Amino acid sequence: MKEVLWLISNSLRSIIKDKKRLFTYLFVPLIGILIGIAAYGNTGPTTMYAGVVNHDNGKIAKDTVKFISGINNVKVTNIDSSKVRDQIASGKLDCVIILDSGFSKSVMNGDPDHIEIVSIKGASITGFVKSYVNNYLSNVASLNKAAGGDQAAFQQMYDQYKASSFKLEGHSLKDTSKNNDITGQTIGFLIMIMLSSAGGLSEIIIREKENRTYLRLMSSPINSRIYVFSNVVVNMIIMFVQILITLTVMTKVFHISPGVSFWTMVGVLLIFALAGVGLSLVITSFASTTASAGAMQNLIMTPTCLLAGCFWPVEIMPKTMQKIAEFLPQRWLLDTITQLQKGHTLSSLSMNISILFAFAMAFFMIAIYKFSRGNNVRNFI
Amino acid sequence: MNVLEINNLTKKFSDFIAVDNMSLTIKEGEIFGFLGSNGAGKSTTINMVAGLLRSNEGEIKILGKNIANHSKFAKRNIGIVPQDLAIYEDLTAFENVRFFAGLYGLRGAELKDRVEEALKFVGLVDKQKSLPKNFSGGMKRRLNIACAIAHKPKLIIMDEPTVGIDPQSRNYILNSVRQLNEMGCTVIYTSHYMEEVEEICSRIAIVDHGKIIAEGTKEQLKAIITDTKDIWVDVKSNENLEENVIKEINGVNTVQVEDNVVKINSQAEVSNLNKIIQYFINRNIEIRSLEEQAPNLETVFLTLTGRNLRD
Ligand SMILES: Nc1ncnc2c1ncn2[C@@H]1O[C@H](COP(=O)(O)OP(=O)(O)OP(=O)(O)O)[C@@H](O)[C@H]1O
Ligand SMILES: [Mg+2]
Numbered sequence: 001m002k003e004v005l006w007l008i009s010n011s012l013r014s015i016i017k018d019k020k021r022l023f024t025y026l027f028v029p030l031i032g033i034l035i036g037i038a039a040y041g042n043t044g045p046t047t048m049y050a051g052v053v054n055h056d057n058g059k060i061a062k063d064t065v066k067f068i069s070g071i072n073n074v075k076v077t078n079i080d081s082s083k084v085r086d087q088i089a090s091g092k093l094d095c096v097i098i099l100d101s102g103f104s105k106s107v108m109n110g111d112p113d114h115i116e117i118v119s120i121k122g123a124s125i126t127g128f129v130k131s132y133v134n135n136y137l138s139n140v141a142s143l144n145k146a147a148g149g150d151q152a153a154f155q156q157m158y159d160q161y162k163a164s165s166f167k168l169e170g171h172s173l174k175d176t177s178k179n180n181d182i183t184g185q186t187i188g189f190l191i192m193i194m195l196s197s198a199g200g201l202s203e204i205i206i207r208e209k210e211n212r213t214y215l216r217l218m219s220s221p222i223n224s225r226i227y228v229f230s231n232v233v234v235n236m237i238i239m240f241v242q243i244l245i246t247l248t249v250m251t252k253v254f255h256i257s258p259g260v261s262f263w264t265m266v267g268v269l270l271i272f273a274l275a276g277v278g279l280s281l282v283i284t285s286f287a288s289t290t291a292s293a294g295a296m297q298n299l300i301m302t303p304t305c306l307l308a309g310c311f312w313p314v315e316i317m318p319k320t321m322q323k324i325a326e327f328l329p330q331r332w333l334l335d336t337i338t339q340l341q342k343g344h345t346l347s348s349l350s351m352n353i354s355i356l357f358a359f360a361m362a363f364f365m366i367a368i369y370k371f372s373r374g375n376n377v378r379n380f381i
Numbered sequence: 382m383n384v385l386e387i388n389n390l391t392k393k394f395s396d397f398i399a400v401d402n403m404s405l406t407i408k409e410g411e412i413f414g415f416l417g418s419n420g421a422g423k424s425t426t427i428n429m430v431a432g433l434l435r436s437n438e439g440e441i442k443i444l445g446k447n448i449a450n451h452s453k454f455a456k457r458n459i460g461i462v463p464q465d466l467a468i469y470e471d472l473t474a475f476e477n478v479r480f481f482a483g484l485y486g487l488r489g490a491e492l493k494d495r496v497e498e499a500l501k502f503v504g505l506v507d508k509q510k511s512l513p514k515n516f517s518g519g520m521k522r523r524l525n526i527a528c529a530i531a532h533k534p535k536l537i538i539m540d541e542p543t544v545g546i547d548p549q550s551r552n553y554i555l556n557s558v559r560q561l562n563e564m565g566c567t568v569i570y571t572s573h574y575m576e577e578v579e580e581i582c583s584r585i586a587i588v589d590h591g592k593i594i595a596e597g598t599k600e601q602l603k604a605i606i607t608d609t610k611d612i613w614v615d616v617k618s619n620e621n622l623e624e625n626v627i628k629e630i631n632g633v634n635t636v637q638v639e640d641n642v643v644k645i646n647s648q649a650e651v652s653n654l655n656k657i658i659q660y661f662i663n664r665n666i667e668i669r670s671l672e673e674q675a676p677n678l679e680t681v682f683l684t685l686t687g688r689n690l691r692d
Contacts, residue, residue, distance in 0.1 A: 220484040
């Protein structure tokens with residue numbers, strides 16, 4: 001115990017001494033809040049105004065416009081193509097969707113084209129409209145591929161899809177308030193940052209091995225279990241502080257309510273943090289150099305965060321991707337938070353919590369198994 | 382008392398035997414030299430003593446206690462100076478020693494005193510606030526030693542602590558080994574430099590293929606080879622020299638050419654000096670001087686292992 005405290009206090013001291021690292025650990029997580037606010041707006045109306053210029057008379061074009069108006073918080077007006085610049089520049093419209101003639105046909109042909117989305121506020125604002133429309137169009141296009149040119153068959157499938165998809169989208173967007181969106185975005189970013197902080201753990205351990213200080217540690221009365229445990233504790237402390245700072249700044253400085261009680265949120269995030277540390281230990285046990293650990297980390301963390309919906313609602317992704325996302329701890333964390341925002345109690349979410357725990361435990365088991373098998377001290381002495 | 386006792390120790394890496402049924406006893410107050418060419422198994426043995434590697438067979442006792450059951454006790458009493466530096470580049474000299482000494486449970490004023498003592502011992506007191514990245518190679522090695530001695534171990538194990546450093550730091554380190562020894566430390570010292578081992582070690586073991594093939598004081602080791610003699614011939618030019626032909630001469634064991642000196646090891650009882658001289662005269666190689674060497678550890682090593690200590 002005395003040794004554990006010695007290792008922990010020394011690690012924390014050297015983190016505090018390292019101003020650059022301290023800054024990254026403590027302030028970078030806050031960027032998530034800013035991105036969230038930029039993406040969802042913090043003042044004024046929550047409604048987004050979209051203009052539509054429809055040069056295509058096809059059925060699909062009409063349905064597409066209907067689909068866009070069906071998205072929550074989006075108001076659609078039909079405008080003339082000559083007014084696009086004016087309306088956008090003056091800020092009356094947030095974006096304009098232009099459907100040129102040939103649009104319906106191109107979708108029918110399985111390769112959506114002749115569509116353009118114009119805005120000046122940058123991708124963050126129109127990004128969601130874009131992803132919704134893209135998803136919609138690619139679904140329609142794939143229906144057509146499935147029909148294999150059979151017009152009647154396509155028509156039937158299309159009608160069915162329309163009925164179901166409109167209902168689904170309407171449902172998933174119904175109770176999504178602006179605050180929940182900003183919270184989602186902030187937490188998504190926090191997840192990413194926490195995972196990379198946890199990745200810092202694996203780097204420290206591997207660097208220690210590269211520098212052979214690890215073996216000097218092992219020749220002292222410390223064993224590898226004590227050493228790894230101390231590093232896990234240090235990491236949990238760092239992530240705990242990151243969570244506290246992010247949530248405090250979000251609620252106290254920006255007055256964004258996450259829709260979940262503060263400490264419930266902290267608790268749920270901490271369980272996820274444990275899984276993050278476990279994952280990074282797995283990486284540590286497999287990687288032999290800091291470079292390969294970094295590569296593995298990038299290879300695993302960024303794509304899984306994208307897939308799990310850290311940066312956009314997971315509902316906009318194709319069904320197969322959503323299925324894959326169910327194997328990611330991030331997905332379970334985000335889902336837990338969403339459920340909590342909808343008013344479910346923590347105890348009714350015990351399944352979600354257990355799954356997060358199971359992820360952490362599985363990662364720890366793999367890491368311990370790998371650690372106990374390696375006894376290569378070749379570089380020492 | 383026996384500081385270290387190794388009984389029938391064996392270590393295999395898959396089916397390669399790195400340490401082969403080794404037994405060894407080191408008494409308190411010794412400076413014990415561990416000699417062996419590359420891959421002889423020195424480091425593997427030391428790693429097992431330090432508790433970094435598990436043995437396949439045999440037992441290791443530190444101060445009479447088996448390390449299998451008393452690993453903490455053993456580790457507390459050992460200080461290890463690795464061949465490659467094991468220090469933190471982003472901590473100052475003082476912080477480095479302090480961190481490692483703290484692992485042994487030292488705290489507060491006692492910790493500070495010990496750290497200062499260790500730094501003073503290696504002559505780095507006025508550099509204690511500097512980062513090692515600004516240190517010379519010799520200074521880093523001295524810091525490497527300080528990290529291993531602050532907790533006052535009974536047994537200090539040094540693996541080639543003088544590799545690649547300037548003569549001044551080297552002398553400093555050799556002196557500190559002696560000093561540590563005078564202060565009551567038992568030292569295990571491995572080196573590729575025969576002169577160093579000969580200078581400071583009270584007892585020496587020669588290791589080859591994971592086995593100890595000879596052990597004793599340097600006088601005892603040299604006595605092993607009373608049956609051979611060394612003849613050094615200093616020639617003007619070594620151009621027409623054929624080592625193989627000299628080797629053919631009756632009684633000659635080995636022949637080595639170093640610059641203009643031909644080093645011939647030969648059986649003592651065979652009188653072949655005339656024949657050897659005859660060879661040089663026949664080839665028209667001018668002899669500048671010729672002397673018979675008293676046996677040294679280098680020849681002991683060569684005779685026993687058939688190899689040079691350094692390649
Ligand atoms: N982890 C390992 N896996 C496989 N073989 C190993 C391992 N460690 C050492 N060996 C082998 O065991 C033998 C003894 O190695 P060891 O490092 O003990 O030699 P040494 O006497 O210290 O040599 P040197 O003077 O070069 O340091 C070598 O042949 C080496 O290749
Ligand atoms: Mg070695």
